[in-house]
């Protein structure tokens with residue numbers, strides 16, 4: 429069953445690089461309980477310490493001193509929420525991972541658009557072949 433559309437909310441998060449991403453929530457008031465599981469700095473901030481999903485996204489992101497960031501993270505898979513102060517290099521790796529995720533989504537979207545177009549063209553060609561399209565259709 430699909431979730432009702434009115435239970436979605438979008439939050440804008442500004443990344444250290446200056447880019448803004450939108451995080452989509454499927455609840456009106458996203459208030460998951462903060463869990464004790466800690467982020468693995470070797471795995472990276474995008475890996476959920478609770479369910480190992482690689483879809484963790486930043487909820488809030490704030491400078492904490494000259495080389496650290498205070499980041500609140502959320503896992504859309506298990507609703508894990510955590511925060512911590514992380515070194516700049518780790519946060520930059522996370523930023524790159526988010527970029528890769530965005531690129532993967534754009535590639536999927538392009539593939540989907542191409543597949544839809546190919547499907548439309550196939551149907552159009554089949555209709556032409558079956559003499560079902562006439563000049564008055566345009």
Ligand SMILES: [Zn+2]
Nearest residue numbers: 476479503506
């Ligand atoms: Zn998780």
